[in-house]
Amino acid sequence: MAKEKKGVRLEHISKIYQDPKTKKEFYAVKDTTLDIEPGTFVTLLGPSGCGKTTTLRMIAGFESPDEGEIYLGGEPINELTPNKRDTAMVFQSYALLPHYNVFDNVAYGLKIRKLPKSEIKQKVTDILRLVELEGMESRMTNQLSGGQQQRVALARALVLEPGVLLFDEPLSNLDAKLRVSMRTEIRKIQQKVGITAIYVTHDQSEAMSLSDKIIIMSKGKVEQIGTPREVYYRPSSRFVADFIGEANFLDAKVKEARGEKALIEVNGEEMEVNNYIGRKPGEEACLVLRPEAVLLADKGQLPCEVTLSTFMGAYQYYQVKAGEVTVQITDYNPVNKKIYETGEKAFLDFDTDGVYIL
Amino acid sequence: MANNQNARLERRKFFSDPILVSMIVILIVFLALFILYPLLMLLLDSVFTEGKVTLDVFRRVLSMxxxxxxxxxxxxxxxxxxxxxxxxxxxxxxxxxxxxxxxxxxxxxxxxxxxxxxxxxxxxxxxxxxxxxxxxxxxxxxxxxxxxxxxxxxxxxxxxxxxxxxxxxxxxxxxxxxxxxxxxxxxxxxxxxxxxxxxxxxxxxxxxxxxxxxxxxxxxxxxxxxxxxxxxxxxxxxxxxxxxxxVTGSFDSTGAAAMSVVLLSLTVVLFxxxxxxxxxxxxxxxxxxxxxxxxxxxxxxxxxxxxxxxxxxxxxxxxxxxxxxxxxxxxxxxRNYSLSLKWFQYMFKTSGLIAFRDSIVLSLIAAPLTALLSMVIAYLVVKRKFKAKGFIEFVSMLAMAVPGTVLGIGYIRGYANGLFRTGVMQGLYGTGLILIIVFIVRSLPTGTRSGISALRQIDKSIEESAYDMGANSARVFTTVTLPLIKDSFFSGLVTSFVRSITAISAFILLVTPQYLLITCQINEQAEKGNYGVACAYATVLIVITYGMVLIMNGLIRIFGTSRGTGE
CATH class of the missing domain: 1.10.3720.10 (MetI-like)
Structure with missing residues (x-):
């Protein structure tokens, strides 16, 4: 449906803000270079204050970068005002025009583009069918549920057939269940329309389920870019490993390194694990253990002592002490498994081929 | 850290919106010409005598x-x-x-x-x-x-x-x-x-x-x-x-200017x-x-x-x-408390009708202009970023601290002989237009204030979304901002009408025999001791203003609270 899918390129973009209290300047976004392929769904993911929303607002044109250039479909757009950019944004608060009904909200941008009345009507009807709001044209926006308002906001952006669709945490005002069903729907519609989409969120499960690619940001910088699988299984830094999913970190020392493998020493035990980021012999590193990738057993790789054991229904939750570090373990479907009680000695049991050091 | 590119881009974006830019220029000119300039003239008048800077006038006034x-x-x-x-x-x-x-x-x-x-x-x-x-x-x-x-x-x-x-x-x-x-x-x-x-x-x-x-x-x-x-x-x-x-008794308008500066400093400091x-x-x-x-x-x-x-x-x-x-x-x-309509008859036989017509017509022209202008100022102050914003906000609020009398003297000194006594714009003095302008200046701060507080309630992303969908500033203002603050707009409309029609301080100095204003009539009749006539004028005035307030409430009920039905 989109006239033309456009790619977005950020070249050495920086944005400086001033702290309103201390008057000190700081980088909200620092020297960021990104390439977003046409037609892909990309998520900007990170904790609050990491610069993801600022980045999105610079693409939309609400903020101007202090350094660098932004390209949309190959054209530099730094000097264009938001109304002249081929982008459309879905806002966190939906930002529906409260004095207009659903139809007029969706038709607003089309009227500005001076399309003939019949064409506007056709387009609005089509798009409302796509987001499953047909028949709601004359409702006022305050008569709609949160999910329906969200769909209007989406329809209003889609109907303009923008080169790129921007989402600013659009689901954060919905309740948990609706959030899950809406994100599936957003993904379905995006794939049907085939539009380029950039989506800002701090919710990692949203990012995982929606994206072709996830861009993880921290303190104004890009930490890692990759598919959901890549960022989960091969995080490039402790920050990413910690931010995406849960992770336990055990201090390790690298003894030997061969290709993507390394021999390390953890709590006095030696083992061979993956070394994706190329740690060198002699370096201090940390072994990353996902809570679901470790089990408790009578024998295994590392000795430990159980400090907390709680039944959670879907899994048994343990906290154990391995050396100086507390490790969290989620043992799924524990129905016929041995349950370790607090104070018991046990071993951490994991597949050394599936874990890695950072 | 290099802020240059940001500033340059913001400037570029700003100037690509000609309506916004010309609106701001018009506002700045208006505020400078009709609020700052008259006050400046008062200051100049009281420190310049025959081309020399001296404090003689102040000395003379202070020794009175x-x-x-x-x-x-x-x-x-x-x-x-x-x-x-x-x-x-x-x-x-x-x-x-x-x-x-x-x-x-x-x-x-x-x-x-x-x-x-x-x-x-x-x-x-x-x-x-x-x-x-x-x-x-x-x-x-x-x-x-x-x-x-x-x-x-x-x-x-x-x-x-x-x-x-x-x-x-x-x-x-x-x-x-x-x-x-x-x-x-x-x-x-x-x-x-x-x-x-x-x-x-x-x-x-x-x-x-x-x-x-x-x-x-x-x-x-x-x-x-x-x-x-x-x-x-x-x-x-x-x-x-x-x-x-x-001014009216001693015909000493330089002295009055110096006194005005004193009064103005007092109110501005307090303000x-x-x-x-x-x-x-x-x-x-x-x-x-x-x-x-x-x-x-x-x-x-x-x-x-x-x-x-x-x-x-x-x-x-x-x-x-x-x-x-x-x-x-x-x-x-x-003396005689029997009821009669003779004061009303007297009022209508003399200048009553003309006074009502003039007051109402001038206030009716001024009110929508004031309401619109104050909403535009509020919009610019709350929703836009630009260099002269501080100036616009400060001057339009400053008008609140300027006593009417001071403004009146300022206009006399500033416009009786044209801008800076050069004769430019001299035609303005003594016309109905200058009265309308004073009406606007007097009511602008209240309107702006209510507009600002109304706009602060509105999520900024609502306007951003319209902007993002392709609307320019003028379109955002007319299709989104104004409809959302129409309560404030209507109340500004009526407040400025009421303030205009009941105002006296600045006008008593500026009004020419060509125009009769109700308030000046009340003042004149009361001074002469004709309390009956003064009361008759005041009664009609209260009826008019109260009627206006009722109309406003009706308007707000019809257009204001219901969130419209689109276009």
Missing amino acids: QRFRKAFTNTLVLGFIVGLASTLIGLLFAYVEVYVKVRTKVLEKLFGVVSMLPVVSPPFVLSLSMIMLFGRSGLITRTLLHIYDADVYGLKGIAIVQTLTFFPVCYLMLKGLLKNIDPSLEEATRDMGATRWKVFTSVTLPLLLPGLGNAFLVTFIESVADFANPMMIGGSYDTLATTIYLQ LIQKYYLERKTAATLTGKASRERMLITDKSVTIPLTIFCTLVAAFVTLMYIMVPFGALFTLWG
Whole structure:
């Protein structure tokens, strides 16, 4: 449906803000270079204050970068005002025009583009069918549920057939269940329309389920870019490993390194694990253990002592002490498994081929 | 860190919106020409004599016994009125928010009292004060048989101004009291404090900046007030009346300019303290919204005295307003209380119709312009970023601190001989247009203020979304901003109409025989002692303003609260 899918390129973009209290300047976004392929769904993911929303607002044109250039479909757009950019944004608060009904909200941008009345009507009807709001044209926006308002906001952006669709945490005002069903729907519609989409969120499960690619940001910088699988299984830094999913970190020392493998020493035990980021012999590193990738057993790789054991229904939750570090373990479907009680000695049991050091 | 690119891009984006840019330029020119320039001329006039910078004029003015007396008088008056108004306003607000007195009569009276500052022409209370307590006053002469009652002077002005301004304090303080979280007071009560202790240790300290704020606002109003001291002041001259007499009596407009500078500095300093210190402090101490309903005080030793006091004051104010139509209907006040329509007939036979036509037409032209202009200013100040924003906000708010008399002198000095006495724009002086401009300038700050607070309520992403969908600034303003703040727009419309039609201070200096204004007629007739005619004018004026307020409420009910039906 989109006239033309456009790619977005950020070249050495920086944005400086001033702290309103201390008057000190700081980088909200620092020297960021990104390439977003046409037609892909990309998520900007990170904790609050990491610069993801600022980045999105610079693409939309609400903020101007202090350094660098932004390209949309190959054209530099730094000097264009938001109304002249081929982008459309879905806002966190939906930002529906409260004095207009659903139809007029969706038709607003089309009227500005001076399309003939019949064409506007056709387009609005089509798009409302796509987001499953047909028949709601004359409702006022305050008569709609949160999910329906969200769909209007989406329809209003889609109907303009923008080169790129921007989402600013659009689901954060919905309740948990609706959030899950809406994100599936957003993904379905995006794939049907085939539009380029950039989506800002701090919710990692949203990012995982929606994206072709996830861009993880921290303190104004890009930490890692990759598919959901890549960022989960091969995080490039402790920050990413910690931010995406849960992770336990055990201090390790690298003894030997061969290709993507390394021999390390953890709590006095030696083992061979993956070394994706190329740690060198002699370096201090940390072994990353996902809570679901470790089990408790009578024998295994590392000795430990159980400090907390709680039944959670879907899994048994343990906290154990391995050396100086507390490790969290989620043992799924524990129905016929041995349950370790607090104070018991046990071993951490994991597949050394599936874990890695950072 | 390099901020250059950001600044350059923002500039680029800004200038790619020609409507926005020209709007800002027009605003800056308007504000500079009609607020800053006249004030600047006053300053220039008082320091330049025959091309030399000298303080001679100031020296001359300051050595005038009359001026020095007026200066102290003004301060004394302002202080008394500020204090009394704040106190009465506080009592009213406290009763409304804290005390359980839900009688229909009292609620009606409170409603009337809070309505008064909106509809009342400024000198109506003076008029009825004279009619009730003056030499031939209804109470003093007819009831008490006092034949030498002297209502003129400090006590007269102080009473009248207090009654005129305390409703403003009441409304301000009511809002603040409602914001105090009741659990704070309950907590101290729970720790064993008496009700009086709670009031002095919790309520009062929290309210203190707000009280200071109310005091200063009334102080400024009192200092700037022209009509009441003029009518009931007798020999008690204030700065505002002295300046007026300096022009109309002594034909010394340089002297008047110097006096104006003194009065202006006084009000501006007070205004700056109020706006930039107290208002901020008030906002800082009272941030929270009340978490739930407050338990009202039912203790009879508290409720009865407070209720009686407030009822008396409110009833007295109401009585004074009721006096006005009767003043017009009685054959001869103080002598013959039979009803007749002769004053109304007299009014319409003389210049009545023309005065009503002129006042109404000029106010009707000024009101929509003011309302629109103040909404545009509010929009620019709240929603846009640009360099001259601070200037626009400051100057449009500064107009609030400029007493009407000062503005009037400024226009005389600034426009009687054209811009900077070059003859450019000389044609403006003495026309209806300059009156309209003064109307606009006088009402702009209130409109802007209400627009700003209305706009702050609106999520900025609503306008951003329209902008993002391709609308330029003008389109965003007309299709999104204005419809969303139409309540504020309509109330600005009516407020500025009412303010314009009831204003006098600046106009009495600027009006030419070509135009007759109702307020000037009232002043003229009252000065001549024709209270019957003055009352007839005032009655019709109150009817007009009250009618306008009713129309406004009707309009808001139709267009305002219902969230429209699209296009």
